[in-house]
Amino acid sequence: MSKKKIEQGTGLVQGDSPKGFILESEEPAGEKKIRTGPGCLSRLFGFFGIVLTVAGILAFLAGLKYSVLFLAPEEESREVVVSIPDGASAAKIGQLLEEAGVIKSADAFVWTLKAKSRLKKAPIVLKAGEMALDPSLPVWTTLDLIARGNYKLYPFTVPEGRNIYEIAQLVETAGFGSQADFLALCRDQDFIKSLGLSGESLEGYLFPETYSFSKGTPLKSIIRTMTEAFDQVWRKFESLAREKGLSKEEVVTLASIVEKETGVGRERPVIAGVFFNRLAKGMRLETDPTVIYGLFPDFNGNITRKDLQTPHPYNTYVIAGLPPGPISNPGEAAVSAVVKPDIVPYLFFVSRNDGTHDFSETYDEHRRKVNRYQRGQKSPSSKSGGRSKRP
Numbered sequence: 001m002s003k004k005k006i007e008q009g010t011g012l013v014q015g016d017s018p019k020g021f022i023l024e025s026e027e028p029a030g031e032k033k034i035r036t037g038p039g040c041l042s043r044l045f046g047f048f049g050i051v052l053t054v055a056g057i058l059a060f061l062a063g064l065k066y067s068v069l070f071l072a073p074e075e076e077s078r079e080v081v082v083s084i085p086d087g088a089s090a091a092k093i094g095q096l097l098e099e100a101g102v103i104k105s106a107d108a109f110v111w112t113l114k115a116k117s118r119l120k121k122a123p124i125v126l127k128a129g130e131m132a133l134d135p136s137l138p139v140w141t142t143l144d145l146i147a148r149g150n151y152k153l154y155p156f157t158v159p160e161g162r163n164i165y166e167i168a169q170l171v172e173t174a175g176f177g178s179q180a181d182f183l184a185l186c187r188d189q190d191f192i193k194s195l196g197l198s199g200e201s202l203e204g205y206l207f208p209e210t211y212s213f214s215k216g217t218p219l220k221s222i223i224r225t226m227t228e229a230f231d232q233v234w235r236k237f238e239s240l241a242r243e244k245g246l247s248k249e250e251v252v253t254l255a256s257i258v259e260k261e262t263g264v265g266r267e268r269p270v271i272a273g274v275f276f277n278r279l280a281k282g283m284r285l286e287t288d289p290t291v292i293y294g295l296f297p298d299f300n301g302n303i304t305r306k307d308l309q310t311p312h313p314y315n316t317y318v319i320a321g322l323p324p325g326p327i328s329n330p331g332e333a334a335v336s337a338v339v340k341p342d343i344v345p346y347l348f349f350v351s352r353n354d355g356t357h358d359f360s361e362t363y364d365e366h367r368r369k370v371n372r373y374q375r376g377q378k379s380p381s382s383k384s385g386g387r388s389k390r391p
Contacts, residue, residue: 069105070112074135081152086128093126093146102133103142112140130215151214158226160208160331161259165297167206167329177219185219195227204252204326205230233332240339249325251338256326259334260289263355268337270359273344283347285316293327350374 082100084093090113094106103109117124124143130152133142156174158167168182185191186202197205207229213222234248241251254275262268278285291307292299294314308315314323346359348366350373358373360366 069108070139072136072138073101073104077134077136080133080135081130082133083130084128102135103139108139112143153212153214155210155212157210158208161328163328164203176222182219185223199325204256204329206329208329208331237335237339253322253326255330255334255338256328257287258337259330260328265333267357268333269342270344272337272341274346274349276341277347284320287316290314290316290323290327
């Protein structure tokens with residue numbers, strides 16, 4: 001065994017010199033011990049870890065809160081119309097959207113606008129007007145819709161055979177503008193020329209169709225849309241009309257009369273054939289709708305014998321050939337009937353009072369049918385097919 005012994009309670013090994021040795025349980029007088037080492041660092045790192053964890057949790061909660069504000073308020077899609085005033089600030093628009101339930105937070109809308117503007121390095125312009133929005137979309141999509149101009153559209157139907165006076169009333173009733181302003185534009189020669197058309201008015205070229213316009217759409221834009229729709233249809237028949245030696249004005253004028261005379265679609269080509277036969281023989285058209293058109297806008301709904309005898313440019317009981325222009329706005333079927341009429345032997349037709357007509361080759365035959373269908377009528381019919389057409 002080793003001669004060295006460990007003395008109890010001293011921490012010294014026998015045989016070692018104790019000089020300069022400090023016992024673990026003792027500290028030099030007047031000196032304060034500074035504790036260092038792994039244990040101290042662990043406690044320091046632990047403290048910072050707690051701080052960072054708390055900060056992370058707070059940041060996460062804050063981020064979660066604000067990220068939720070950017071999400072869609074609802075799950076199901078539906079249309080919400082929000083009217084955005086002209087010149088409204090982003091904050092005001094955000095407030096309107098939040099009040100309408102389209103977004104969760106007006107602040108989130110403003111932050112999104114600023115972020116998108118920085119990314120694009122250009123300001124994003126938000127449009128004014130009635131916007132069709134959806135609360136099932138996130139705020140950034142809603143912002144894009146407003147910037148793009150996702151306007152609420154209202155259907156507007158122009159029935160076949162309506163004239164400019166009737167269409168003007170429809171426009172005013174739909175809230176797109178005044179009747180007077182619409183009619184003024186339809187007669188504005190500079191505007192008519194800008195549309196690539198000619199004539200005293202746009203009668204005949206406002207194509208009957210169902211359109212969709214937003215509130216505040218300028219009347220010029222509405223009219224331009226209608227005439228562009230007509231142009232698309234006209235291009236289908238232009239070459240065929242040229243082959244028959246018919247101008248656009250002649251086709252539209254005769255189509256407008258066919259449209260007013262026809263109660264059943266299948267009769268359009270037949271009625272067009274009758275009119276061509278009369279024109280070829282030098283017979284007057286003698287059609288009531290042209291007389292009525294000459295009485296607009298003061299026509300009261302009743303046509304008299306005096307009206308038939310009063311000369312004016314649209315009275316085809318007096319003038320020969322076609323009137324000076326269209327009397328209504330025909331649809332595609334009426335235009336097609338004029339450029340592709342049925343080849344028929346008839347010169348006359350009379351209304352059966354059920355929307356259809358009975359056709360005749362001779363005046364005597366026609367007169368007998370008139371007596372049959374209109375016996376007991378004391379006043380002339382407002383529809384030309386209901387009147388006896390003389391050679």
